[in-house]
Structure formats: structure tokens, C-alpha cells
Amino acid sequence: MTLTSSIQSPEATAARTERVEAAAYRIRHYALNMGEVQGQGYVGQALGAAEMFAVVYADQLRYRAEDPEWEARDRFLLSTGHYAIGHYAALAEAGIVPVAELDSYGSDDSRLPMSGMSTYTPGMEISGGSLGHGLTIAVGTALGLRYQGSEARVYNFLSDGELDEGSTWEAAMGAHHHQLGNLTAMVDINALQADGKTDTVLRTEPVADKWAACGWFVQRVDGNDMGALLAAFDAAAAQAAPEGRPSVILCDTKVGRGVPLLENREKAHFMRIEEHEWQICREQLTAGYEGETK
Numbered sequence: 001m002t003l004t005s006s007i008q009s010p011e012a013t014a015a016r017t018e019r020v021e022a023a024a025y026r027i028r029h030y031a032l033n034m035g036e037v038q039g040q041g042y043v044g045q046a047l048g049a050a051e052m053f054a055v056v057y058a059d060q061l062r063y064r065a066e067d068p069e070w071e072a073r074d075r076f077l078l079s080t081g082h083y084a085i086g087h088y089a090a091l092a093e094a095g096i097v098p099v100a101e102l103d104s105y106g107s108d109d110s111r112l113p114m115s116g117m118s119t120y121t122p123g124m125e126i127s128g129g130s131l132g133h134g135l136t137i138a139v140g141t142a143l144g145l146r147y148q149g150s151e152a153r154v155y156n157f158l159s160d161g162e163l164d165e166g167s168t169w170e171a172a173m174g175a176h177h178h179q180l181g182n183l184t185a186m187v188d189i190n191a192l193q194a195d196g197k198t199d200t201v202l203r204t205e206p207v208a209d210k211w212a213a214c215g216w217f218v219q220r221v222d223g224n225d226m227g228a229l230l231a232a233f234d235a236a237a238a239q240a241a242p243e244g245r246p247s248v249i250l251c252d253t254k255v256g257r258g259v260p261l262l263e264n265r266e267k268a269h270f271m272r273i274e275e276h277e278w279q280i281c282r283e284q285l286t287a288g289y290e291g292e293t294k
Contacts, residue, residue: 016059016230017226017227017230018293019058019059020051020054020055020058020059020226020230021051021054021226021289021292021293023054023057023058023093024050024051024053024054024226025050025258025285025289026089026093027046027050027053027054027086027089027090027093028046028047028050028089028258028259028285029282029285029286030088030089030092030093030099030102031043031046031047031050031085031086031089032047032259032278032281032282032285033102033103034085034088034089034102034103034105034106034112035085035271035273035278036273036278037103037104037105037106037107038105038106038114039272039273039275040270040271040272040273041085041106041114041270041271042082042083042084042085042086042114042269042270042271043085043256043262043271043273044190044255044256044262044265044268044269044271045080045082045083045085045086045159045188045190045255045269046083046085046086046089047086047255047256047257047258047259047262048188048190048223048224048253048254048255048256048257049083049086049157049188049190049223049251049253050086050089050257050258051223051224051225051226051229051251051253052157052186052188052223052229052251052253053086053087053089053090053093054090054093054226055226055229055230055233056076056090056155056157056186056233057076057090057091057093057094058093058094059230059233060074060155060233060237061073061074061076061094061155062074062152062153063094063096063123065094065095065096066095068096068122068123071150072150072151072152073152074152074153074154074155075125075138075141075145075152075153075154075155076123076125076155076157077125077126077134077137077138077141077154077155077156077157078116078124078125078126078128078134078157079126079128079131079132079133079134079135079138079156079157079158079159079162080128080131080134080157080158080159080162080188081115081116081117081127081128081129082114082115082128083116083128083157083159083188084112084113084114084115084116084121084124084128085105085114087116087124087157088102088105088112088121089102091121091122091123091124094123096122096123097111097112097121097122097123115127115128115129116128125141131159131161131162131164131165132162132165132166132167132168133167134156134157134158134162135156135158135167135168135171135172135175135185136167136168136170136171136174138154138156138171138175138183138185139171139174139175139178139180139183141154142154142175142178142180142182142183142246143178143180145182146180146182146242146243151182151242152182153182153183153184153240154180154182154183154184155184155185155186156183156184156185156186157185157186157188158185158186158187158188159187159188159190160187160188160189160190160191160198160204160207161192161198161201162187163187163204163207164201164202164204169210169214172185172211172214172216172248173214173215175214175216175246176214176215176216176245176246179243179244179245179246180243180246181239181240181241181242181243181244181245181246182240182241182242183246183247184233184236184237184240184246184247184248184249185216185246185247185248185249186248186249186251187207187248187249187250187251188223188251188253189207189223189250189251189252189253190252190253190254190255192255192268192269207250208220208250211248211250215245215246216245216246216247216248217236217239217245217246217247217248218247218248218250219232219235219236219247219248219249219250220249220250220251220252221249221250221251221252222251222252223251223252223253224252224253224254224257229249229251232249233249236249255268255269256268256271258284258285258288258289259281259284259285259288260284260288261277261280261281261284262281
């Protein structure tokens with residue numbers, strides 16, 4: 001996978017956007033199919049963050065599907081282990097995990113447990129579970145790659161709930177201190193966490209100002225707007241360097257995005273979806289996607 005130049009003709013830009021939007025659609029479909037295996041899960045987050053996963057794996061990340069341990073690869077670190085269902089869908093879209101294997105999601109002896117574990121899944125760089133660890137590992141990884149003279153970049157996926165953790169902000173300060181210009185963080189701001197709405201659990205706004213105060217290059221976009229998301233990643237890539245400001249892209253997303261049945265469902269952090277609803281979800285997803293692409 002190679003990076004796409006940000007200097008493109010309107011036709012090339014449209015084709016690029018269409019290609020990555022198609023990847024996001026398939027990622028959502030894979031997530032629904034996996035969710036049906038268990039009848040429940042963190043499906044809403046996977047749907048909401050599909051564009052984020054698609055941009056990384058279909059447009060930005062350098063990897064070799066046939067060799068997930070390729071030394072020169074970019075690293076994608078999923079801090080939020082419960083988002084694994086979305087990550088598995090992206091790994092399948094990238095060809096790292098066979099699509100047929102998604103049917104084993106969350107089952108005994110599966111390589112795809114409900115919470116991401118690096119010891120099980122090819123392409124899964126870290127085991128995520130307790131939040132607040134991912135960015136600290138990303139800082140160490142980015143620093144280590146720089147010491148090795150590697151041109152690889154590190155991408156860290158966080159959630160807005162994870163910003164409650166003090167270790168996240170320690171790592172943010174550390175990344176600026178070490179001038180880790182090879183590090184890009186992306187934060188899924190869906191305004192919901194296990195204990196309720198994010199702003200009622202622990203208010204983190206003005207979150208962009210806080211990242212800026214830590215010395216990061218900050219962008220905030222609609223995380224479900226593919227054009228805006230691609231432009232933000234291009235801007236982050238343009239200023240990336242072995243030494244320089246780390247980048248953060250704050251992505252406002254909607255839980256259940258693309259499936260109206262799920263977009264306004266209560267208790268959406270961990271969804272229980274009735275047996276007869278799964279096919280309705282797929283039909284709504286397809287109808288919405290086809291309507292947008294006509």
C-alpha cells in the first residue's frame with residue numbers, strides 16, 4: 001500500500017473518494033455479519049468509525065497483506081480493544097484476514113476474539129482492553145522506529161471515552177517532548193461511552209485546545225465525511241517528519257452510522273440486536289449506500 005498524493009485532479013479526487021467509500025461500505029457489511037454471529041456486540045462503534053478504518057487501510061497505511069510482520073510496515077495500534085469488530089472488518093478488506101474467517105468472530109478457538117489481542121490476530125499490533133494504554137505504546141513504538149532509522153509511521157486509534165484516562169495525556173505530552181512527527185492519533189468522538197454520554201461522565205471539551213496545548217498538530221472533522229477525512233489525513237501526512245509535531249485528527253462520528261435502525265437506538269454502547277433485525281440492517285445499509293452513489 002502506498003500513500004496517495006494530495007495534489008490530484010478533480011476526477012482523481014472523486015475516484016479516490018469513491019474507492020474509499022466503497023471500502024467503508026464493505027467494512028460496515030462485514031461488521032454486521034460478524035455481529036449477527038453473536039447477536040450482540042460493539043456493532044454501533046464499528047459502523048460509526050467505518051470511514052476512519054477505511055481511510056487508514058484503503059488509502060494511508062503501508063503494509064503487505066501477505067506479510068503482516070513486514071518490518072517496514074506502518075503500525076496501526078487499536079487502543080480501544082472493543083472496537084476489534086471494526087478492525088477485523090478492515091483487516092478483511094485489506095486482505096490480511098480472509099473474509100470467510102469473519103464468521104468465526106467471538107467463537108471458541110477463533111483468531112478473532114471480541115476484544116482485540118495481538119497474540120491471536122494477524123495485523124493486530126497490540127492487545128487492547130483497559131483504555132489508556134494505546135497512546136503510551138504508540139509513543140514508544142514511534143520513538144523506537146525513529147531510533148532504528150525507519151521511515152514507518154505509527155497510527156493510533158483512540159476513543160473520546162479514552163480521553164478520561166490520565167495516561168493518555170501523559171503520552172500526549174511525551175509525544176510532543178520527543179517530537180514524534182511520525183505519529184498520528186485519531187480519536188473517534190461519538191459522544192457515548194459505557195456509563196453514558198461522554199459529556200456527563202467526564203467533560204473533555206474543549207478537546208482540540210487541549211491537544212494543541214500539548215503541542216500537537218490538531219484537526220477536527222466530521223468523521224463520517226469521507227472527503228473531509230481524506231483531506232485531514234493528507235494534511236497530517238504532509239507535515240509528518242522523523243522529528244516534528246505529532247498529529248491528531250479528532251473525528252466526530254455517529255454510532256450506528258449508515259443503518260437508521262441503529263443510529264438512534266438507546267443503550268447503543270453494547271448493542272443487542274434481535275434476530276429478525278440483522279437483515280433489515282443490511283438492507284438499510286445497502287439502500288443508503290446505493291442512494292449516495294447513484
